[in-house]
Amino acid sequence: MSDAVTRFYLDQLPEAQLKNNTLHAPCPFCGGRDGREANLVVFLQPDSFFHGYFRCAEGCAASGFPLHFARLRGTRLAQVPGYDPDREYFGREVDYPVRNLNNELAGFSDKLTAESAARLHGAAITARTLAELRVGHNGRYLVYPYVQPDGNCYAARCVHPERPEDFFWYGDERFFAPEYRVFNAPEIDRCENGTLFVVEGEENLLCLKQLGLPGVAVPAAADLEHLDPRRFEWIGTLFLWVGHNAESAALARVFATRAGFKVRIVRWPENAPKNASLHSLATEQPEAFQQRVFALIREARAFSPFPSPAGEFHTFTERLAQEAGEGWAGLTTGFARLDRALGGLHGLNILGGTPK
Numbered sequence: 508m509s510d511a512v513t514r515f516y517l518d519q520l521p522e523a524q525l526k527n528n529t530l531h532a533p534c535p536f537c538g539g540r541d542g543r544e545a546n547l548v549v550f551l552q553p554d555s556f557f558h559g560y561f562r563c564a565e566g567c568a569a570s571g572f573p574l575h576f577a578r579l580r581g582t583r584l585a586q587v588p589g590y591d592p593d594r595e596y597f598g599r600e601v602d603y604p605v606r607n608l609n610n611e612l613a614g615f616s617d618k619l620t621a622e623s624a625a626r627l628h629g630a631a632i633t634a635r636t637l638a639e640l641r642v643g644h645n646g647r648y649l650v651y652p653y654v655q656p657d658g659n660c661y662a663a664r665c666v667h668p669e670r671p672e673d674f675f676w677y678g679d680e681r682f683f684a685p686e687y688r689v690f691n692a693p694e695i696d697r698c699e700n701g702t703l704f705v706v707e708g709e710e711n712l713l714c715l716k717q718l719g720l721p722g723v724a725v726p727a728a729a730d731l732e733h734l735d736p737r738r739f740e741w742i743g744t745l746f747l748w749v750g751h752n753a754e755s756a757a758l759a760r761v762f763a764t765r766a767g768f769k770v771r772i773v774r775w776p777e778n779a780p781k782n783a784s785l786h787s788l789a790t791e792q793p794e795a796f797q798q799r800v801f802a803l804i805r806e807a808r809a810f811s812p813f814p815s816p817a818g819e820f821h822t823f824t825e826r827l828a829q830e831a832g833e834g835w836a837g838l839t840t841g842f843a844r845l846d847r848a849l850g851g852l853h854g855l856n857i858l859g860g861t862p863k
């Protein structure tokens with residue numbers, strides 16, 4: 508008997524074929540358009556973090572989990588496994604201005620050339636991924652639009668194409684504020700009940716998006732301090748991936764402590780170069796990139812401010828070993844049958860009234 512999510516997709520996509528935990532079907536969002544047969548892929552593996560994650564091979568619609576699929580398709584949400592009509596979504600009560608940068612973004616996208624995006628193409632990020640995240644160029648700087656949950660862009664971060672430390676904010680000043688600094692924010696809703704990555708730096712998110720993974724970015728690890736974990740309330744698992752340096756790692760831990768057990772911090776291997784990032788990994792080892800990313804994701808453990816069960820067990824057995832000694836041998840209770848049953852006295856339990 509298949510699980511609810513698998514049954515939901517099989518019901519929604521009657522022509523689908525299940526092969527190796529992956530469902531293949533003609534894409535219901537773009538299929539038939541221009542006479543093309545685009546393939547929709549749904550990843551189905553109940554014990555995986557990406558169970559129910561769908562993706563159109565043509566990239567016609569943004570990927571996501573079952574609730575996003577149903578919203579795109581106009582399916583009744585009550586049919587979707589995991590739907591909860593009583594949910595409230597943090598951060599929706601914002602009065603957005605009438606004026607936005609949407610039209611300007613199209614102009615910036617047109618100005619993006621192979622030369623201005625050389626640093627990104629060097630990390631194997633394709634023009635399609637850049638178009639999906641509406642990355643542009645203003646003539647001198649790369650323009651990363653900070654699209655808000657309402658789907659509009661009011662502010663963008665302009666970053667020098669070669670020197671990421673050289674940047675400025677552009678647009679409506681109100682949206683330069685720390686609480687609005689989430690790049691690709693609409694992805695949070697698309698991943699409801701599913702898994703999402705939070706990374707440091709837009710270019711690092713682009714590297715993950717290139718692999719088809721869902722995520723958002725903060726401009727720098729320091730911005731994690733202003734990121735309210737309630738925004739991720741309905742995300743099942745949050746992978747947090749920052750650069751390989753002590754400061755970012757410390758900021759990631761502080762955020763994870765606030766967000767709780769749903770966070771899995773992706774750890775860099777001991778031998779990774781200092782300040783390694785997804786971008787540097789993709790630039791230096793493009794062939795091995797995908798494999799290394801998935802290996803590190805598999806190793807990421809759920810975050811807990813407490814010692815792990817394995818650690819607790821180790822401490823407990825060590826203490827027992829230290830406390831064990833010859834001292835107890837030969838002690839008897841004085842009750843012959845009790846001594847025979849228990850093999851002597853091993854400790855004291857007070858039964859009956861409360862200890863005094």
Ligand SMILES: [Zn+2]
Nearest residue numbers: 534537563567
């Ligand atoms: Zn499609």
